[in-house]
Amino acid sequence: MRELVVAIRLFIVLTVLTGVVYPLIVTWIAQTAFRDKANGSLISKDGKIVGSRLIGQPFDDPKYFWSRPSATVPFPYNAAASGGSNLGPLNPALVGGKDSAGKEVPGAIADRVEALKVAGSSEGKVPTDLVTASGSGLDPHISPEAADLQVARVAKARGMTSDAVRAIVNAHTEPRQLGLFGEPVVNVLELNLALDVAQQQ
Amino acid sequence: MGWAQIVLYSVVLLLCAKPLGLYMARVLEGQTTFLSRVLSPIERLIYRHSGVKPETEQSWKTYALAAILFNVLGMLVVYALQRFQGELPLNPAGLGGVSPDSAFNTASSFATNTNWQGYGGESTMSYLTQMLALGVQNFVSAATGIAVVAALIRGVRARETNSIDNFWADLTRSTLYILLPLSGLFSLVLVSQGAVQTFQPYAKATFVQPTKDADGKPVTEQVIALGPAASQVAIKQLGTNGGGFFNANSAHPFENPTPITNFLSMLAILLIPAALCVTFGEMVKDRRQGWAILAAMTFLFAAFLIPCVLAEQSGNPAFARHGLTTNANWEGKEARLGIENSALWATATTAASNGSVNSMHDSFTPIGGLAPMVLIQLGEVVFGGVGSGLYGMLVFAIVTVFVAGLMVGRTPEYLGKKIQAYEMKMASLVILIPCALVLLCTSISFVWPSADPSVSQAVKGMANPGPHGFSEVLYAYSSMGNNNGSAFGGFSANVPFHNFLGGVAMWLSRFWLMVPVLAIAGSLARKKVVPTGPGTLPTHTPLFVGMLCAIVLVVAGLTFIPALALGPGIESLRMAGGAR
Numbered sequence: 134m135r136e137l138v139v140a141i142r143l144f145i146v147l148t149v150l151t152g153v154v155y156p157l158i159v160t161w162i163a164q165t166a167f168r169d170k171a172n173g174s175l176i177s178k179d180g181k182i183v184g185s186r187l188i189g190q191p192f193d194d195p196k197y198f199w200s201r202p203s204a205t206v207p208f209p210y211n212a213a214a215s216g217g218s219n220l221g222p223l224n225p226a227l228v229g230g231k232d233s234a235g236k237e238v239p240g241a242i243a244d245r246v247e248a249l250k251v252a253g254s255s256e257g258k259v260p261t262d263l264v265t266a267s268g269s270g271l272d273p274h275i276s277p278e279a280a281d282l283q284v285a286r287v288a289k290a291r292g293m294t295s296d297a298v299r300a301i302v303n304a305h306t307e308p309r310q311l312g313l314f315g316e317p318v319v320n321v322l323e324l325n326l327a328l329d330v331a332q333q334q
Numbered sequence: 335m336g337w338a339q340i341v342l343y344s345v346v347l348l349l350c351a352k353p354l355g356l357y358m359a360r361v362l363e364g365q366t367t368f369l370s371r372v373l374s375p376i377e378r379l380i381y382r383h384s385g386v387k388p389e390t391e392q393s394w395k396t397y398a399l400a401a402i403l404f405n406v407l408g409m410l411v412v413y414a415l416q417r418f419q420g421e422l423p424l425n426p427a428g429l430g431g432v433s434p435d436s437a438f439n440t441a442s443s444f445a446t447n448t449n450w451q452g453y454g455g456e457s458t459m460s461y462l463t464q465m466l467a468l469g470v471q472n473f474v475s476a477a478t479g480i481a482v483v484a485a486l487i488r489g490v491r492a493r494e495t496n497s498i499d500n501f502w503a504d505l506t507r508s509t510l511y512i513l514l515p516l517s518g519l520f521s522l523v524l525v526s527q528g529a530v531q532t533f534q535p536y537a538k539a540t541f542v543q544p545t546k547d548a549d550g551k552p553v554t555e556q557v558i559a560l561g562p563a564a565s566q567v568a569i570k571q572l573g574t575n576g577g578g579f580f581n582a583n584s585a586h587p588f589e590n591p592t593p594i595t596n597f598l599s600m601l602a603i604l605l606i607p608a609a610l611c612v613t614f615g616e617m618v619k620d621r622r623q624g625w626a627i628l629a630a631m632t633f634l635f636a637a638f639l640i641p642c643v644l645a646e647q648s649g650n651p652a653f654a655r656h657g658l659t660t661n662a663n664w665e666g667k668e669a670r671l672g673i674e675n676s677a678l679w680a681t682a683t684t685a686a687s688n689g690s691v692n693s694m695h696d697s698f699t700p701i702g703g704l705a706p707m708v709l710i711q712l713g714e715v716v717f718g719g720v721g722s723g724l725y726g727m728l729v730f731a732i733v734t735v736f737v738a739g740l741m742v743g744r745t746p747e748y749l750g751k752k753i754q755a756y757e758m759k760m761a762s763l764v765i766l767i768p769c770a771l772v773l774l775c776t777s778i779s780f781v782w783p784s785a786d787p788s789v790s791q792a793v794k795g796m797a798n799p800g801p802h803g804f805s806e807v808l809y810a811y812s813s814m815g816n817n818n819g820s821a822f823g824g825f826s827a828n829v830p831f832h833n834f835l836g837g838v839a840m841w842l843s844r845f846w847l848m849v850p851v852l853a854i855a856g857s858l859a860r861k862k863v864v865p866t867g868p869g870t871l872p873t874h875t876p877l878f879v880g881m882l883c884a885i886v887l888v889v890a891g892l893t894f895i896p897a898l899a900l901g902p903g904i905e906s907l908r909m910a911g912g913a914r
Contacts, residue, residue, distance in 0.1 A: 219823045
């Protein structure tokens, strides 16, 4: 019985410490020292929020660079319900084959490769990251190769030179962190916003 | 560059283990540390307000009772907060109460340090529930693990006493001196890289190019979920909890924004479990014993890490049919993190009973997915959970000296304590209970009819056809039956049947192991120390490390190979055969 009383009292004290004091102190420091990041690295344009630097958006217009496929529901890049496709490596819905009803289906990857071709990115092999869904469904990045594939199409759709587009891509390519960590990537939303600005000028 | 990151990771991990391990030994011995000036007044304040008398010695039974009372209480509070969150403050997204079965499953999950998640964080839990229910359990369930292993270590080294010290003091000191400072520091690093930490409501952005939903209706607005995430992500990694603030867990850019946070998160996952080996060596006054345990863990970790990385790199041969640049398995992985960091994380998070993910394990290749699944099935002893991993591995060490003793016909000893029938009975319970839970729960879910009587509960929840669907179910119950918490996430486990069965499995696998472990501690504490003789098996040699690894592998192999053959086994044959 004594132990039960101690359990209840200690539970309350530790709850206050780890569930109230700790997150509040961290929040206070974060909001003081890293205000922009702590609030979601939001991007504003003309006074309204157009997204977050860390959260991707869907694009299928030829004049924009396309992001990676997103498996969030009910629409891609739903930042209120993150998640991946969870398709297994042999699932016909991903790689094609006979589905459970015995019907031959092309699979998501084939559809995406086809969509890229239709939009005008048809030369060369397609980088794998550009046609596979990310884990979060919110991946803001694509690989530099995936950007390369789309440069000619975007330039044509915007009436810009490929070199001009490529220069903007290069400016938004992030190398490995400290030259070692992770992979080199291109931030798609920032790149597309920069393209819109460049074209207006 | 991928392998360079993996090597660097291993080196940094092992370098950090020693200083932190020695520090934790001082904390658990009640000695002063460099943080005492700041923290010991707080410690005394906690004791005063909770009526704890830290010097009171407890028998193993009182210690176990205290641990269970405290965790039952935690479970009740987590359950209640979820059910009533709709009426409580700090709920800017206006989320309603959680269903009874899901709330029970989550309460059991977080109180047992499993952090299996049937729900999606941003669409289910209010800020208040995240902080006051889940965040608190992240700390105290981890601290409970550290306390129990401290008790076991004291039992091993004690001489003819009934006491294994005080649970309340161990719990408080672990939280205050180990988990809180590390979490505070780490959460600020996370925020500095872009993890969110705010009480503002979800942000609303206008899509640069509007999109369409599944019904073809236009969508112009992106609601961006926010919240006090960083403070919770820090402890979820350090405490081997693993429950994500957001549904996508550490694949989500707000939980794991950059490769550097990814590296540090992986470090945080294995840091305390690795360092506790050093703590063990220090507390039994023979550091070699700690290094031997750490060596066994590191060897087993590498043995699963390498095939996992290779499998994900060589990837999916089906990709080649579509004219892609590489077969590397990018499905379910983040561009900034890459293949190797995803495979390394998957191995680390399942070696430890962490269970957070930075990529979707369900989309891994057959062998890539086999590695994390087997690491879970080994009983979460390869690093394992904070505290629970080490006490699990020490139980395996006891079994190892017993098997060695049988071979040469001598009474086995571990660290000067005779291992007798009572210890072996308890050790068998610790090893067999999770094995039985995994296989029984998987089997039950395959025979239990769902609402449609022609389909079992297991089959109904599968998201993928064929052997991969079986793997999803086996992984789910391996994860819950060993307190890991990661998932082959396509499996629809958030239904009353799986919530209930899994909730019970998580509870049993935590506390039905903790009690026999504490019983061993109590029994060893009462024993005399026998002097080392020529017939004593030294337990710090490479020979012993090898035997320990072999015992761990053989137990899991005998238990799980038939089941694994049905899932990843068949799937890898189909992949090799070019299945379509």
